[in-house]
Amino acid sequence: MAGDMDGESEMEKQLNCFYLKALEGFVLVLTEEGDMIYLSENVNKCMGLTQFELTGHSVFDFTHPFDHEELREMLTFRNGPSKKGKEQITERSFFLRMKCTLTSRGRTVNIKSATWKVLHCTGHMRVYDSCNSQNQCGYKKPPMTCMVLICEPIPHPSNIEFPLDSKTFLSRHSLDMKFSYCDERCLTNLIFEYIKSFAKMETLKWL
Incomplete structure (x- = not known):
């Protein structure tokens, strides 16, 4: 039985690795305050920045100021149209400009020379219990609310190749x-x- 469980966990690890490779973007988990508590390894391939450089920092330090208002709105629960008016909408889909240190030639530059890359972010708001048991002070910690996203870079128009038919020329x-x-x-x-x-x-x- 234990062997089967170990086999399943190993298989899950392999599948998770394949999922990340298949993604055109990266996984990002944010707290309600906007702290980046998890990023998948392939963030480096997409943005030039590593997990180490981003994890624990505020997403607002790496995103365009004009997008902050919408981002704060996305990080809060919203009530949806329902009879009681209490149903909360958890789905999220929005665009975000984030600092990118990758050049068009694939080289990495300093963060001060970073450019803005547009990301299409889709995901959900999730609530997780921080711990089932009480802490040393005798009270239970409140649940943690996070936004789990898949962030996919939008290609620059100059890098998009449009298929041309036989009657079209450039x-x-x-x-x-x-x-x-x-x-x-x-x-x-x-x-x-x-x-x-x-x-x-x-x-x-x-x-």
């Missing part, structure tokens, strides 16, 4: 709209459209 222009680059498909498409238009006009002459 071009770049200077400020006076002169061509600075043109996809080779441009000429092919223009010739094709010219021939098609010419053929259509010739056909109309006979109708």
